[in-house]
Amino acid sequence: MKGAHRKLDLSRTKGYVYLDQSSKGSGKRHNIWCAEIQIAGVRLRKRSSDPAELERRLGEVRAVLSQDFSDIPAAQNYEIVADAVRIMKPKLMQL
Numbered sequence: 001m002k003g004a005h006r007k008l009d010l011s012r013t014k015g016y017v018y019l020d021q022s023s024k025g026s027g028k029r030h031n032i033w034c035a036e037i038q039i040a041g042v043r044l045r046k047r048s049s050d051p052a053e054l055e056r057r058l059g060e061v062r063a064v065l066s067q068d069f070s071d072i073p074a075a076q077n078y079e080i081v082a083d084a085v086r087i088m089k090p091k092l093m094q095l
Contacts, residue, residue: 015036015061016037019034033049037061064095
């Protein structure tokens, strides 16, 4: 759907925390918590041993996004938001 302008509602951005028990085929398994949030097709993922810290991080990411895109009318354009989030990704990953 490139070229057509898709609408994006940033207020509905969720995110979730889950227990990652995957393996890479070596027989060892991860047992670590993972937080993941996807904004306009850009996935932000962070791992930690504390699920409460990951919940806090998801809240901070949502707050930063709502603050940064609140005054921009173009925030409703999916492609523009995706490009902006890719640029902001290093900053968001440090929260």
